[in-house]
Amino acid sequence: MELDIKLIDDNGKRLDGRSAEELRKIKIEAGVLHRADGSCYLEWGGNKVLAAVYGPREAIPRHTQNPLRAIVNARYNMAAFSVEDRKRPGPDRRSREISKVISEALEKIILTEQFPRSAIDVNIEVLDAEAGTRCAGLTAAGVALADAGIPMNDIPVACAAGKIAGQIVIDLGKEEDNFGDADLPVAISPRTDEILLLQMDGHLTVEEFNKALDLAIKGCHVASEIQKKAILDKYQSVKEAE
Amino acid sequence: MSIVPIIKRDYISKLAEQGKRIDGRRFDEYRKIEIETNVVSKAEGSARVKIGNTQVLTGIKMDVGEPYSDSPESGVLTTAAELIPLASPDFEAGPPRENAIELARVVDRGVRESEVIELDKLCLEPGEKVWIVFIDIHILDYDGNLFDAASLASLAALSTTIVPAARLEVGEDYQLLLKEPPISCTSVKFDNFVVIDPSLDEEEIADARLTVATDKNGDIRAMQKGLNGSFTKEEIQKVIRVSLDNGREIKKQLSESTGK
Numbered sequence: 001m002e003l004d005i006k007l008i009d010d011n012g013k014r015l016d017g018r019s020a021e022e023l024r025k026i027k028i029e030a031g032v033l034h035r036a037d038g039s040c041y042l043e044w045g046g047n048k049v050l051a052a053v054y055g056p057r058e059a060i061p062r063h064t065q066n067p068l069r070a071i072v073n074a075r076y077n078m079a080a081f082s083v084e085d086r087k088r089p090g091p092d093r094r095s096r097e098i099s100k101v102i103s104e105a106l107e108k109i110i111l112t113e114q115f116p117r118s119a120i121d122v123n124i125e126v127l128d129a130e131a132g133t134r135c136a137g138l139t140a141a142g143v144a145l146a147d148a149g150i151p152m153n154d155i156p157v158a159c160a161a162g163k164i165a166g167q168i169v170i171d172l173g174k175e176e177d178n179f180g181d182a183d184l185p186v187a188i189s190p191r192t193d194e195i196l197l198l199q200m201d202g203h204l205t206v207e208e209f210n211k212a213l214d215l216a217i218k219g220c221h222v223a224s225e226i227q228k229k230a231i232l233d234k235y236q237s238v239k240e241a242e
Numbered sequence: 243m244s245i246v247p248i249i250k251r252d253y254i255s256k257l258a259e260q261g262k263r264i265d266g267r268r269f270d271e272y273r274k275i276e277i278e279t280n281v282v283s284k285a286e287g288s289a290r291v292k293i294g295n296t297q298v299l300t301g302i303k304m305d306v307g308e309p310y311s312d313s314p315e316s317g318v319l320t321t322a323a324e325l326i327p328l329a330s331p332d333f334e335a336g337p338p339r340e341n342a343i344e345l346a347r348v349v350d351r352g353v354r355e356s357e358v359i360e361l362d363k364l365c366l367e368p369g370e371k372v373w374i375v376f377i378d379i380h381i382l383d384y385d386g387n388l389f390d391a392a393s394l395a396s397l398a399a400l401s402t403t404i405v406p407a408a409r410l411e412v413g414e415d416y417q418l419l420l421k422e423p424p425i426s427c428t429s430v431k432f433d434n435f436v437v438i439d440p441s442l443d444e445e446e447i448a449d450a451r452l453t454v455a456t457d458k459n460g461d462i463r464a465m466q467k468g469l470n471g472s473f474t475k476e477e478i479q480k481v482i483r484v485s486l487d488n489g490r491e492i493k494k495q496l497s498e499s500t501g502k
Contacts, residue, residue: 033383034295035330046283050382052328075335077326080378081285081301084409089324089378090337123328125380127299128282 007165007176014176016045020169023159023219028140028230030147038148040230042140045173046130051140052123053148059119070115074102074122076137082129098134105138105158105187105196111151120150131177135160135185138197143227147234155227156196158187159219161212163204168211170219184209186216190224193217251432251447258435264443265294270484272427272439275492277394277499279402287403287418289500291395294441295385297329300395301378302403306410309365309372317364317372321350323379323392330384348466349379349393352455356463358423359400366412373405375418386442389453389466393426394496401500420502424455424463425492427485436477438484452478454485458493 008014018024024045033039036052043049059065076098080089091099106122122145124137135158142156162172164180172183182202188195204212254264263269273294282288285301309318323346325333338346353359364373377399379392403418430440430448437444445451449471455464462482467473473481 033297033328034385035383036328048282050328054327054331057331075327077335079282079299079301079380080322080376081282081288081303083284086303086305086376086378089322091335121327123326125326125328125382127301127380128284130284 005175005179007179008167014164014169014173016173020167021215021218023171023222024173026223026226028143028226030143030230030234036144036148038144038146038150040140040143040147042136042143044132044136044139045171046128047126047133047136048128049133049136049140050125050127051137051144053120053141053144053150054123055120055148056115056118056150057121059117064119065117067116069112070110070118070120072103072107072110072112072120072122074106074124074141075099076102076124076126076134078126078129078133082126098137101197101199102134102138102141105156106141106145108194108196109152109154109156109189110145111153114151120145131172131174132160132185134158135187138187139223139227143230146227146231154189154191155224155231156187157190157220157224157227158185158197159216159223160185161216161219163202163208163212168208168215170215182208182212184212184216186213186220188217188220190221247446250443254443254447255433255435258433258437263437265441269435269437270487272488272491273441275394275495277398277496279398279500285399286406287399287401289395289398289402290382291391291398293387293391293394293439295383296387296391297381297383298388298391298395299380299382300392300399301380302399303376303378304403304406305374305376306366306371306412307374309369314369315365315372316361317359318374319350319354319359319361319377320374321346321353321377321379321396323349323381325381325384329381333381333384344468345388345392346379348389348453349377349396352393352424352426352464353377353396353400356421356424356455356457358397358420360419360421363419371412384442386440386445387428389428390426390439393455394492397423398496398500401496401502422458423496424457425489425496426453426455426464427488427492428453429481429484430469431471431473431477436481438481438488452481454482456482456486456489460486
């Protein structure tokens with residue numbers, strides 16, 4: 001397909017009017033589901049994501065149990081109606097891969113050794129998708145885990161950076177993801193800046209990569225503040241009600 | 243039956259003898275319903291329905307495809323329900339099991355048999371091209387009475403559906419036309435008590451379940467009994483009466499929230 005849209009205009013503004021270092025609007029609410037041990041609803045631009053945490057509880061089937069620590073099962077799932085052409089329900093290769101990298105990122109940050117033989121289930125449902133769902137999902141999962149009272153070293157958070165029209169920008173939107181040159185989702189532990197998840201597709205020079213990584217980490221810190229506020233908001237109102 | 247439901251059953255029955263329910267409702271009282279439409283921008287129509295703590299999201303997608311060979315001039319309706327593990331500690335990932343299939347089929351029947359969507363108007367070229375309507379029901383939070391929540395969410399989503407004709411290059415977008423929909427109300431029976439709109443606790447100890455769909459004329463359009471208990475004739479008549487009353491209220495709320 002011939003590219004006839006300009007991803008960055010002459011004033012340096014992107015298609016949705018953002019500057020290169022500007023995130024889409026993020027809205028987070030903690031504790032939205034009744035049955036889950038912890039939950040979170042997150043809107044990130046046009047993405048709408050729900051995350052629910054169950055556990056720690058006995059890991060079944062038993063052969064999956066680890067006698068020394070808990071296992072973390074993140075399950076990333078897209079609703080059939082979340083994308084332009086209806087997606088067939090159920091896991092596919094893409095969602096399995098995303099589930100795996102998110103599970104591994106969360107395992108690093110959760111104090112799993114406190115819960116031998118148990119499982120912590122993190123369910124991430126993408127209800128509406130518009131590029132960057134894995135970052136939105138992981139960010140929502142971080143809040144849901146905190147809401148569930150799961151002991152963690154930190155609240156994990158994710159953000160992407162990428163390259164469009166020759167420029168490094170933060171948090172790619174839909175067209176930017178489709179027609180851009182590179183996408184780099186990153187998840188970090190915001191207290192230490194340790195990198196928990198890193199993927200890249202496209203083409204970047206080493207210099208560009210370093211710039212993109214710095215930018216993504218910067219975005220993570222912005223999202224992290226919104227996460228903390230969402231958790232504080234919920235427990236502040238609980239405290240006031242008492 | 244495990245230990246907890248036995249204890250719960252005792253407790254709920256004792257309350258019922260005094261004419262009370264665990265959440266303080268009357269036997270014929272529905273929980274608070276909230277209906278929110280157009281919640282998913284990628285879907286052709288969508289709605290989130292809350293009945294108490296139960297939360298269901300339905301999204302409608304449409305596509306152009308081939309009709310079934312036995313009905314070449316009518317559109318195709320497909321309903322799927324997912325009991326995703328997000329909604330309850332007891333739901334597991336994987337292909338839909340019995341419960342999800344029953345739920346999807348009951349909703350499907352409600353929409354199909356009542357002819358809410360006129361499928362014969364969804365034909366583009368007889369035998370070649372027709373509209374396919376996908377109803378996808380996502381259970382988000384499970385606190386009982388999925389049947390009512392799922393059918394209400396599906397009706398609300400359908401009533402806000404815009405047929406994406408421009409995107410699929412078969413004309414201009416238009417609003418999907420619906421006929422007056424029947425409203426489902428579910429009641430359950432435990433011991434000799436019959437209560438409407440069961441919460442999860444009541445559902446877990448129920449012996450029998452009855453769903454009644456009624457229309458605006460006060461006629462019955464569908465019924466489905468579930469579980470291994472039984473009803474007397476008097477109980478069924480009472481359930482119908484209570485379903486009519488509540489159905490009328492729910493219909494009013496549905497019209498208000500969808501603007502129809």
